[in-house]
Amino acid sequence: MTTPTSVAGRTPDRRTAILEAAAVEFDRQGFGAASISGIAKAAEVSQGAIHFHFRTKQAIALAVIDEQNARTFEAVTYDGPSPLAGLVEASRTIAGLLLDDPVVRAGIRLSLENRVFSGATSSFYDQWIASVVDVFRLAVAAGEVGPTVTPEALGATVVPWFTGVQLVSDVRAARVDLLPAVGTMWRVLAHACVVPAQRDRLLAVVDRAFA
Amino acid sequence: MTTPTSVAGRTPDRRTAILEAAAVEFDRQGFGAASISGIAKAAEVSQGAIHFHFRTKQAIALAVIDEQNARTFEAVTYDGPSPLAGLVEASRTIAGLLLDDPVVRAGIRLSLENRVFSGATSSFYDQWIASVVDVFRLAVAAGEVGPTVTPEALGATVVPWFTGVQLVSDVRAARVDLLPAVGTMWRVLAHACVVPAQRDRLLAVVDRAFA
Known part of the structure; x- marks a missing residue:
């Protein structure tokens, strides 16, 4: 660009x-x-x-799709003490952009509604999955995520999960329930993969971010 | 109709x-x-x-969207001994239809790509979420699902999750990885909400369905 x-x-x-x-x-x-x-x-x-x-x-x-991707990608950080808390915060920032930023809203709509753009969209999904896998690897190294599901599988399912959550929230409710819906996603995920000793802390991060 | x-x-x-x-x-x-x-x-x-x-x-x-909904809804059963295994099998049947049935493939594509159809699509999501919530309630009653996440929250997130998984699989890989991707969804979910005593049985159902 x-x-x-x-x-x-x-x-x-x-x-x-x-x-x-x-x-x-x-x-x-x-x-x-x-x-x-x-x-x-x-x-x-x-x-x-x-x-x-x-x-x-x-x-x-x-x-517009490129710019949407740049603006949302900026939200992801790798250098905090809690990689998973950083990812939760990033998803909160992106949810806020989906509510307020026309470029991000339009970029998502264009990627979903027109296969002309699926080449660009496909490579962005690849980048997103690779980045989220990296965060889950850091979370394993930091002792936040246990061995129940691999970082690769977690990254590969969290990206489509968030995509579907924002899509269904858009179709059903023009995104008025987006924040609690993303919060639910993280709560389910915390129970699936966060080690018991870290779970309450992570759930509190989720509650704070999506209250 | x-x-x-x-x-x-x-x-x-x-x-x-x-x-x-x-x-x-x-x-x-x-x-x-x-x-x-x-x-x-x-x-x-x-x-x-x-x-x-x-x-x-x-x-x-x-x-076409109506018919897609009728064909996929038919897969859901409520009367087996393991409600959650029934839901896993239903999702396998629907994934098969997404791979092979032009009516189901077209119905999903139409609902996602054109907001003209979002009225119909929205009420179908409502029906799906209500039905999946019912299955999770039966799974709680059957002692399969524990108290970590409510049946309402599970139903509300599983429907968008499956929607996103099939969508991203379509955009990235023309759905060649759809079956393992849906399997991953169920594995994460089983770790999040299935009681420990039932988890291995459910994970075996998932492995069999999506091998």
């Missing part, structure tokens, strides 16, 4: 403004119904300005 | 043939790209025959 630098100064801001206006349109209408002219109007730029940054509507959508 | 009976004999078969041909088209191309004329050609009927049964392409899609 390089930004043209030939038009110095305003260019990065304008590109971001287009991206965010497009995200609002995609989140509201879906990919099919959104139009370049509607995006231009919402971003208060000319259609020519949009074509300077993006060749097609599909290119805008891919940039 | 009443079937017109005025044209006796052939009508139900022809309606099913249209539905199944439409499902193949929807599963392959998505709702937007599928056309009534393409469906008519695939079903080897006239477009007039399609309009006799369905007013619009959207009505066909809703009928």
Whole structure:
């Protein structure tokens, strides 16, 4: 995602403004119904300005998915004393973005509704699973996670689990129950894999994050 | 879902043939790209025959979603000696339908990709969650599930979990890893909520179902 630098100064801001206006349109209408002219109007730029940054509507959508991934990935940390608490906090941050950030909302909607984007989406799932597996490995090393389920299996199921939780919460309730639903996911997971001596501490982290 | 009976004999078969041909088209191309004329050609009927049964392409899609729900719901049983083993077997049957039955594949794709259908989809999720909660209540009564997580919370998270598992398996691997991925879900769940005395038996059921 390089930004043209030939038009110095305003260019990065304008590109971001287009991206965010497009995200609002995609989140509201879906990919099919959104139009370049509607995006231009919402971003208060000319259609020519949009074509300077993006060749097609599909290119805008891919940039929204990229940006969604960058914003959500930023939430993941690896350096706290409790790797699992860090992952719980990261999921809380991402849930907040799903409630409030049009780019993140649109990125998820676009990835789910259109197979045109499944190439990009697929590699992002791979990255997410690899990162979450790493966190579970650190959690095993830190003595938080026991031997009931491998870090590989935990990472491979937590990513789709969160994906499904936010999706079903969106379809059933426009995400009003997203925070308690993610909290339930972590409570089930804590009972499945956290060692008994650490479980109450982790459950308290979950309660605090998703209260 | 009443079937017109005025044209006796052939009508139900022809309606099913249209539905199944439409499902193949929807599963392959998505709702937007599928056309009534393409469906008519695939079903080897006239477009007039399609309009006799369905007013619009959207009505066909809703009928596919209804039929998907009916076929998957049929897998759930409540009367075995082990309610949780029954649910594991039901999820195995549904995973098989997701691999092999175009109506089930198309129904899931349509529900996920188009918010036009989220009204229907939402009420199906409600029904699924209510049914799975019932199974977990029976499993508590049967002494399989302990007090770590309530049946309500288990039902509310297992349905989105399965939804996410099949979705991510579809995006990443065209569902070739669907069976082991669903098996992993059940293994994590068994460690989270099944009482220790029943856990090995349940894990063996999972291993057998998803080997």
